[in-house]
Amino acid sequence: QVQLEESGGGLVQAGGSLRLSCAASGRSFSSYIMGWFRQAPGKEREFVACVQWTGGSYTRLADFAKGRFAISLDNTKKTVYLQMDSLKPEDTALYYCALDLNFSFIEILPAKYDFWGQGTQVTVSS
Secondary structure, X not given: OEEEEEEOOEEEEXXXXXXXXXXXXXXOOOOEEEEEEEEOOOOOOEEEXXXXXXXXXXXXXXXXXXXXXXXXXXXXXXXXXXXXXXXXXXXXXXXXXXXXXXXXXXOOOHHHOOEXXXXXXXXXXX
């Protein structure tokens, strides 16, 4: 089993920044995808960003995240970061970290991920 622990959420004004972290622990693994998803009340969980590690890192961002968010990975710590800048009220959601250990290519569907964190709340005030 793998445990994912998120941190870094909070309340911020529009235009502000937050940095989310997610650390994986438990069983060892070497090739993986760690991703961020978010879910606002009454909406489906949606893909935000992910990074694939297979000796080198490859990233993918949702269109709404491009230019504002950045994802990075410290493979030695099995920790993924999501830097969010220029935050908007519509970014308010519960942000989840997820891990995919059984992949052939980068996945953006939540159902493809094997492990999930508990989520960290991000609230952006106008």
